[in-house]
Amino acid sequence: MREVAVLGVGMTKFGPTDLSIKELFAQAALEAIRESNLTSRDVQALFVGNVLGDFAEGQMNLAGFLADEIGLPPRIPATRVEGACATASIAFREAFMWVASGFYDIVLVGGVEKVSSMGTPLATRAFAMATDSHYEEFCGLTFPGVFAMLTHLYANKYGISLPTLKEQMARVAVKNHHNGAMNPLAQFQAEISMEKVLNSFMVCDPLQLYDCCPFSDGAAAVVLASREIAQARVAKPVKVLGVGQGSAGALSRQKDFTVMQSRVASARQAYKMAGIEARDIDLCELHDCFTIAEIVASECLGFFEFGQGSAAVEKGSTRIGGKIPINPSGGLKSKGHPIGATGCAQVYEIVKQLRGECGKRQVDGAKIGMTDTLGGDAGTVVNLILGV
Amino acid sequence: MYKLTHAQYFTALKENRLEGLKCCECEAITVPPKATCQECGSPSLEVTTLSGEGAIRTFTVIRVAPEGLEAPYIVVLAELKEGPWLMGNLEGIEPSAATMDLIGRPVKLGHRVVTGMRYTAGEGVVPLFSLAD
Numbered sequence: 001m002r003e004v005a006v007l008g009v010g011m012t013k014f015g016p017t018d019l020s021i022k023e024l025f026a027q028a029a030l031e032a033i034r035e036s037n038l039t040s041r042d043v044q045a046l047f048v049g050n051v052l053g054d055f056a057e058g059q060m061n062l063a064g065f066l067a068d069e070i071g072l073p074p075r076i077p078a079t080r081v082e083g084a085c086a087t088a089s090i091a092f093r094e095a096f097m098w099v100a101s102g103f104y105d106i107v108l109v110g111g112v113e114k115v116s117s118m119g120t121p122l123a124t125r126a127f128a129m130a131t132d133s134h135y136e137e138f139c140g141l142t143f144p145g146v147f148a149m150l151t152h153l154y155a156n157k158y159g160i161s162l163p164t165l166k167e168q169m170a171r172v173a174v175k176n177h178h179n180g181a182m183n184p185l186a187q188f189q190a191e192i193s194m195e196k197v198l199n200s201f202m203v204c205d206p207l208q209l210y211d212c213c214p215f216s217d218g219a220a221a222v223v224l225a226s227r228e229i230a231q232a233r234v235a236k237p238v239k240v241l242g243v244g245q246g247s248a249g250a251l252s253r254q255k256d257f258t259v260m261q262s263r264v265a266s267a268r269q270a271y272k273m274a275g276i277e278a279r280d281i282d283l284c285e286l287h288d289c290f291t292i293a294e295i296v297a298s299e300c301l302g303f304f305e306f307g308q309g310s311a312a313v314e315k316g317s318t319r320i321g322g323k324i325p326i327n328p329s330g331g332l333k334s335k336g337h338p339i340g341a342t343g344c345a346q347v348y349e350i351v352k353q354l355r356g357e358c359g360k361r362q363v364d365g366a367k368i369g370m371t372d373t374l375g376g377d378a379g380t381v382v383n384l385i386l387g388v
Numbered sequence: 389m390y391k392l393t394h395a396q397y398f399t400a401l402k403e404n405r406l407e408g409l410k411c412c413e414c415e416a417i418t419v420p421p422k423a424t425c426q427e428c429g430s431p432s433l434e435v436t437t438l439s440g441e442g443a444i445r446t447f448t449v450i451r452v453a454p455e456g457l458e459a460p461y462i463v464v465l466a467e468l469k470e471g472p473w474l475m476g477n478l479e480g481i482e483p484s485a486a487t488m489d490l491i492g493r494p495v496k497l498g499h500r501v502v503t504g505m506r507y508t509a510g511e512g513v514v515p516l517f518s519l520a521d
């Protein structure tokens with residue numbers, strides 16, 4: 001296996017837009033290609049993530065249309081992958097392996113989502129399709145519902161009173177909005193207060209509106225190539241040090257999902273491949289689809305002991321400048337969560353941070369960054385470790 | 389090869405009978421049914437009827453429902469006497485009365501038939517728990 005590096009990245013502003021799936025994707029993809037000092041004709045394969053195009057635009061068989069949109073010739077294979085919210089990270093890992101194997105030298109990977117035109121009832125229904133179709137969907141399970149149940153499980157298991165845990169969770173929202181306020185591509189670029197979080201309407205007991213990430217439109221893209229090509233083309237290539245991916249079935253089969261086994265396994269693969277441990281990570285973009293999700297992820301990735309993640313937020317350990325800065329981009333919570341694009345958007349932030357290009361939200365001296373993307377109710381989890 | 393399909397499981401559930409699978413290798417119970425043991429992965433399984441009794445491990449009140457369903461309603465994960473966890477709805481208490489005290493409460497099994505949701509392959513049958521204490 002040979003070494004692989006990121007040459008360039010691109011990302012649209014996240015949030016509701018009139019642009020189509022093709023237009024959003026092209027904007028991010030062409031930026032990534034341009035930043036790599038390449039043209040579309042240099043790309044040898046495309047892996048692209050999208051989850052809901054079938055429902056949002058009535059668009060299946062998306063990959064070929066996206067390849068055509070950005071000027072890839074007919075000889076270029078284009079492949080769509082889907083793994084709920086982990087979609088773009090799966091695409092990244094696929095692209096990585098094709099380059100690492102030597103089969104391709106330069107691969108474009110991206111993700112795109114467009115949901116703002118769907119309306120909340122259909123969007124909620126379509127998102128819920130990432131739960132088990134026979135044994136969870138008919139119960140009326142939604143994604144806020146998954147993480148609401150996780151919150152109750154966590155409070156009970158670790159003996160933390162629900163009001164205390166809710167306050168610690170609200171601090172996640174406040175921190176991520178603080179970070180997002182410094183990110184010009186974030187959907188919400190505004191600070192929020194503890195009061196605002198704790199007084200917002202109840203979506204799914206005990207999760208309130210500001211415990212939840214928004215529905216978002218957006219796209220992100222990354223160009224991967226062999227290390228030799230990367231060094232010849234760009235000043236600051238970012239190396240792919242480790243990748244991991246895990247799988248799981250319905251929540252009832254996972255039982256106590258405060259410890260997500262698919263995530264623990266995925267992170268272990270990525271650390272092992274990179275030859276490092278959790279304490280070597282300088283910053284992490286992880287899957288804060290809900291405030292409790294950030295806390296549980298921070299434990300599964302090994303940044304904190306199980307049951308200690310919520311107290312760590314209170315101590316400020318996850319702020320920029322803290323022990324392990326988490327979601328300096330604003331995370332899914334504030335930056336937004338176009339589900340098919342999120343994994344590549346996390347890579348976008350890590351790459352910009354490792355290059356030292358993040359301005360006010362820069363994590364000083366960052367050398368190794370990690371991403372964590374969770375698909376469905378932990379059915380698919382991907383972790384990526386990048387370094388300079 | 390299937391000892392218990394989802395359709396057979398749903399049919400039994402409509403009579404408030406909870407059918408599961410017992411592993412011939414590790415003796416663990418798998419429910420809802422699937423092709424392999426949910427604990428060890430063995431395909432060697434036999435059908436067994438479960439008690440339908442257990443205790444609530446976690447819950448939520450869904451207040452924003454997907455298209456095709458009406459909020460509010462309660463979703464629970466119960467740990468069955470025989471070991472596996474099972475997702476279902478909870479009846480007999482008001483959503484406003486659903487608090488952390490529910491965790492650990494014993495439940496017994498009923499069922500609910502779900503129709504009218506788009507993008508499904510026919511109707512669904514859901515465990516509908518009620519408090520047993």
Ligand SMILES: [Zn+2]
Pocket residue numbers: 411412413414415416425426427428429430
């Ligand atoms: Zn077994």
